[in-house]
Amino acid sequence: RTMATAMVKRLEGKTIVITGASSGIGWSTAKEFARTSPKNLKLIVAARRVGQLDRLAQEIKEEVGDGVKVLPVKLDVSNPEEVKSFIPCLPAEFQDIDILVNNAYDSGLVKGVAKSPDITAEDINIMFSTNTIGLINMTQAILPIFKKRDQGGRGDIINIGSIAGREAYPGGSVYCAAKAAVRSFSDALRKELIATRVRVIEIDPGQVETEFSIVRFYGDKSQADAVYSGCEPLTPDDIAEVIVFAAGRRENVVVADTMIFPNHQASPTLLHRQS
Amino acid sequence: RTMATAMVKRLEGKTIVITGASSGIGWSTAKEFARTSPKNLKLIVAARRVGQLDRLAQEIKEEVGDGVKVLPVKLDVSNPEEVKSFIPCLPAEFQDIDILVNNAYDSGLVKGVAKSPDITAEDINIMFSTNTIGLINMTQAILPIFKKRDQGGRGDIINIGSIAGREAYPGGSVYCAAKAAVRSFSDALRKELIATRVRVIEIDPGQVETEFSIVRFYGDKSQADAVYSGCEPLTPDDIAEVIVFAAGRRENVVVADTMIFPNHQASPTLLHRQS
Amino acid sequence: RTMATAMVKRLEGKTIVITGASSGIGWSTAKEFARTSPKNLKLIVAARRVGQLDRLAQEIKEEVGDGVKVLPVKLDVSNPEEVKSFIPCLPAEFQDIDILVNNAYDSGLVKGVAKSPDITAEDINIMFSTNTIGLINMTQAILPIFKKRDQGGRGDIINIGSIAGREAYPGGSVYCAAKAAVRSFSDALRKELIATRVRVIEIDPGQVETEFSIVRFYGDKSQADAVYSGCEPLTPDDIAEVIVFAAGRRENVVVADTMIFPNHQASPTLLHRQS
Amino acid sequence: RTMATAMVKRLEGKTIVITGASSGIGWSTAKEFARTSPKNLKLIVAARRVGQLDRLAQEIKEEVGDGVKVLPVKLDVSNPEEVKSFIPCLPAEFQDIDILVNNAYDSGLVKGVAKSPDITAEDINIMFSTNTIGLINMTQAILPIFKKRDQGGRGDIINIGSIAGREAYPGGSVYCAAKAAVRSFSDALRKELIATRVRVIEIDPGQVETEFSIVRFYGDKSQADAVYSGCEPLTPDDIAEVIVFAAGRRENVVVADTMIFPNHQASPTLLHRQS
C-alpha cells in the first residue's frame, strides 16, 4: 500500500534525536519511529533520567529487535553547555542526524496552576530555559549538520508546542508564553530556511494523559484523576503517530503546523465532561 | 504494522462524501480513500461536471476493483436548493454518511488576480456562495445524520481551507476572506459539537498544483507555468494523504487543524524560486 | 494641548460616510465626529430607517450647530445595486469622501443564538450579504474617490469587526465567520494599498450595549437584561471615541487593528458576572 | 470638549511607572503623559542610564512646570533582584502606582540581523530576560499594589509588544519569539484578572524610528539610514499618544490590543519604498 509503505521507505536509515524521551510523548515517539521503520534506524533518546532511557532502549529492542539502534544520552536542555557538547560527544555513527524532535519540557516546581503575581522567579526561569531557550539551543546545535547537506541543507526539526501557545488561558500565563514563543520561533525558522530542504514542523497537542507529567503537575494521582474525570484525553501514542506521519511525508511536503484535540476538547478551557 | 493497519480497519465500511471531486484535491482524495480501504467503502463523489466524476469512478474501479462503490452525483454547492435535496435524493444504501469532505471551490470568473476596487460583484458572490456558504449548507445538510448516532452523534466534517484563510495577501482579498470565514466556522462548529463524537477537521494547504484550477485561474497554461516556475508545488495526492490520515485516526483523536506547505514556501507570499 | 487640538485640526473639513448610523455604534460615531470637529464637517449617515437618521441629524444640529452638515441617506448595504448608485446619487458637495466607516450590520432574523444545523439559509445570506459582502461593496464604491488623490490616493476605511472575528464561539458560527472574513479583507486591502496613503483601520469591540440590537437580537428587553445581568458592557460612545481617535491620527499613523473589551470580559465567552 | 477633557480628568493624580524611559518610546510616553495631565502627576522613569533619565526629568520640568513630579530610577529589568527591590526602595509618596508601562527592551549585542544557527547564547538570554521575563517580573512586582484596591483591584498594565510578536519573520526569530511570549502573557493575565478592575493593555507598533535603537541595532547611523530609506517610519510620539489614549479611557474600557503601522507598512516584511 502506497501511503504506508512509502513512509516506511522514507524513514529507513534515518538518525533521529528525541529530547524528553524518558516519558510521555517523547517515549511514545521513540517507539512509534521504531515500529514504523524497524529494520534500519538510529534513535538518540535524551533526557535527564538515564535509567528511564535505558528501560526505553530495552523495550524497543524487545519489541522490534536489533534493526533499531537506540542510544540513551543524559541531557539537560536547559543547560546551554550540555547542549553545546551534545553533538561532539555522540559516537561518530550517530552524528549524522536527520530528524530532531524538540519535545523536552519542564513545568517547573509548580504544584497546581499558578497565577500572577504568585509565580516564582525560579519557575519562570525553568519554564523559559527548558521549553523555549532549550529548544532554540538544540535547534542551533543541530542545524549546522543539516546545512552541510546539498540543496541548501536537509533534515527535519519537529517542535512540540501546545494549544497553550495558540490561546492563552488563566492560570497558564508563563507556560502559554513559553509555548507561544516556540510557535513564533518555528515560523521564523521555517522562513529563514526557505531556500533549503530543511523542514520545520510544529505539532500542538491538546490534553494528553502522560502519567509522569500528571503526577508532577498536579502533585498527586488523586488530584490528577480529578482533572481528567469525565474526560478522555489523548494518549502519547496518538501524538507520536502524528509526529511520525509528518516525518514520513515526501521531502517536499512540510506539515508545518498541526493542532490535535481529544474529542471532548475544543480549546484550552473548553472541555466537555461526561457525568 | 499498527498505525497503517489500524487506519485501514477504522475506515472500513465508511460512506464518504467528497465535494469538488471532479478534479484536483477532491479527485485525489477519492482515490486515496479507495486505495487505503479497497475492500469495503462507499464514495459519493460530487461536482458539476458529471462526466469527470464518471471517469473517476471508472479509474477507481480499475485500480482497486469492486470493493469500493463509487456514486457520482451532479451537485452545485452554491445552490441551496440542490444542497437541500442532495441527501434525500441519494440511494438509500448511500445515505448513512460517515465523512464529509468539504472541498468544492470556485474562484469565480477571475482571470489573474484581482484587487479592490476592481473585483466584480459576480466574482464576490461566487466566491462566498461556493466556498463559504456552500460549505456551511453542506455541513448543515449532513449534520442531522451524524447527530442521530449515539453519544451525541458521530462522523467527520473535513473542511479544506487554505493558508489564505490564515494570512491575507494583496490580490487575494475576497478569496482570503472566504477562507478565513471557513476557518472560523470550523472552529465554532467544533465547539458546538463538543459533547458529541463528531470531529471537525480543517486542512489548510499552501501551493498545490491542480491542473484544472491552474488553467481556470491563470487563463492559460503558459501563464500558469510562469507562476510555478522555479517552484515545486505540492501535489493533490500530498493533501489527499493528509485528509485520509486525519480521517483514519482513533475516534478520540481530532486532527483539528493542519497547515501544509511545499518546501519552498513559508507563507502565502514567501516563496523561494530556484533560478 | 497638542494631542487633542491636533486631532481637531486634522478632522476639519472632512466628509465622512457612516453606514448603520440609525442606531448603536454608528449613531454614536456620527455624534462623536460632530463633537470633535463641530465647526466644519460633512457627515453622510446611511441606514434603512431614514426616520431615525433624520432624528440623528436633528440632534447633532441641536448639539453643535450648523458647522456640521448632516446628510441622511436611505441605504441597504446588502443590495449591490443600491451600493452602486450610492455615490453618484449624492449631492455634489458630499461626494468628495474622506472617511468611510463600515459599521452596518444585520444579525438576520435570528432570535436567540442559533447553532448548526438549525441556522436558516435566509439568516446565513443576510449575515454574509450585509456584514461581509455589503462592506466589501461599499469599500469598492468609495475607493475610486480615494485613489484619485495624490501619492497613490488618500482616505480612511474604518471597518467595524468584532472579537467574534478573532475567536469563534459556540452559537456564533455564522456571525463569527462573517466577521473573520471582514478582518481578513481588511488585512488584504491594507496590503494592496501599501503604496498609497489610504489607511485601512479595523476596530473589534467586545460586548457593547446597543439598545436596538439588544431588542432585535434577544427578542425582548427582559431577555436582553438577563444577558447583561451582572455585567457592565461597553457603550456605543466608548467605541465611537476609539473610531474618532484612529481617524484623527497623523496621516502616517495607521491604527490598523484595535480590540476593545469591557473590564469584565476577556474573550467572547469569558465574562465575569457580579452576583 | 468631552473626549479630551474627560481624559485629562481621568489621568489627574496618577502615579505612573515607565520602564525603558531613557530613550525612544519610553521617553516620549513620559512626555506625553506630562503634557496631557500637566497639573498633577507622578512619573517614575526607569532605565539603566540614569543620566538620560535626569535629562528627561529636566525637559519635562521645563515644558510643563512643577505639576508633574518626575522620579528617575536606575533599574535593570533583566535583573530579578533589582526588580524585587524596586517598589520597596521608592519614596513612600511614589509607591501607590496606578499605571505600569512595560516598555524596556534590549536587542542584545546583535549587530545587524542574526539567523539561526548563528544567534549567540548571550543574545538569546538578553532577549528573553529583558523583553519577556523582565516584563513578567515587573508585572508581578506591581500587581500586589493594584490588588489591594477595591473591586478586586485596579490599575493599568500596558505592555509594549511588537508586530514581530504577531507575525514571525526571517532574521527575527528570537525577537519575534520574545514578543509572542509577551502577547500571550498579556492575554492570559487579562483573563486571570477578569474579576478585577485591572486593565491589561497590549500595544504592538510596527516600524518606529527611535534614534538610540537604530544605532544600537544596525551598528551605525549610515546602516540605519539605509533601512529607513524611502520609508517614513512612525515616531515615538505616535506610539506615546496611543499609550496615553488607552490609559485615559473610562475605567470600564479596556483597549486590550492595538497594532499600529506607518502608512507604508502592512506586515513586518511588507514595506513600500519610495524611490
Ligand SMILES: NC(=O)c1ccc[n+]([C@@H]2O[C@H](COP(=O)([O-])OP(=O)(O)OC[C@H]3O[C@@H](n4cnc5c(N)ncnc54)[C@H](OP(=O)(O)O)[C@@H]3O)[C@@H](O)[C@H]2O)c1
Ligand atoms: N501532556 C499534555 O497534555 C501536553 C499538551 C500539550 C503539549 N504537550 C507538550 O508535549 C511535550 C512532552 O510532554 P509530555 O506530556 O510527554 O511530558 P512528560 O511526560 O512530563 O515528559 C517530559 C519529558 O521532558 C523531559 N525533560 C524535562 N526537563 C528536561 C530537561 N531540562 N532536559 C531534558 N529533558 C527534560 C523529561 O525527562 P527527565 O525528567 O528525565 O529529564 C520527560 O522525558 C512537551 O513539550 C509538552 O509541552 C503536552
Ligand SMILES: NC(=O)c1ccc[n+]([C@@H]2O[C@H](COP(=O)([O-])OP(=O)(O)OC[C@H]3O[C@@H](n4cnc5c(N)ncnc54)[C@H](OP(=O)(O)O)[C@@H]3O)[C@@H](O)[C@H]2O)c1
Ligand atoms: N490548489 C491550491 O493551490 C490550493 C491551495 C489551498 C487550498 N486549496 C483548496 O483546495 C480545495 C480544492 O481545490 P483544487 O485546487 O483541487 O481546485 P480544482 O482542481 O479547481 O477543483 C475544484 C473542484 O471544485 C468543484 N467545484 C467548483 N465549483 C463547484 C460548485 N459550485 N459545486 C460543486 N463543485 C464545485 C470543481 O468541479 P466542477 O467544476 O465540476 O463543479 C472541482 O472539482 C479548494 O477548497 C481550494 O480552496 C487549493
Ligand SMILES: NC(=O)c1ccc[n+]([C@@H]2O[C@H](COP(=O)([O-])OP(=O)(O)OC[C@H]3O[C@@H](n4cnc5c(N)ncnc54)[C@H](OP(=O)(O)O)[C@@H]3O)[C@@H](O)[C@H]2O)c1
Ligand atoms: N453591539 C455589540 O456588542 C457589538 C460587538 C462587536 C461588534 N459590533 C459591531 O458593531 C457594529 C454596529 O453594531 P451595533 O451594535 O451598533 O448594532 P445596531 O445598534 O443593531 O446597529 C446596526 C445598524 O446597522 C444598520 N443596518 C442593518 N442592516 C443594514 C443594511 N442592510 N444596510 C444598511 N444599514 C443596515 C441598522 O439600521 P437600519 O435597521 O435602519 O438599517 C443599524 O443602524 C456592527 O458591525 C457590529 O457587528 C457590535
Ligand SMILES: NC(=O)c1ccc[n+]([C@@H]2O[C@H](COP(=O)([O-])OP(=O)(O)OC[C@H]3O[C@@H](n4cnc5c(N)ncnc54)[C@H](OP(=O)(O)O)[C@@H]3O)[C@@H](O)[C@H]2O)c1
Ligand atoms: N522601534 C521600533 O521599531 C519598535 C517596533 C515595535 C516595538 N517596539 C518596542 O517598543 C519598546 C521601546 O523600544 P524603543 O524603540 O523605544 O527602543 P529604544 O529607543 O532602544 O529604548 C529602549 C529602552 O529600554 C531601556 N532598556 C534596555 N534594556 C533595559 C534593561 N535591562 N532594564 C531597563 N531598561 C532597559 C533602554 O535604556 P537603558 O539602555 O538606559 O537601560 C531604553 O530606554 C520596546 O519594547 C520595543 O520592543 C519598538
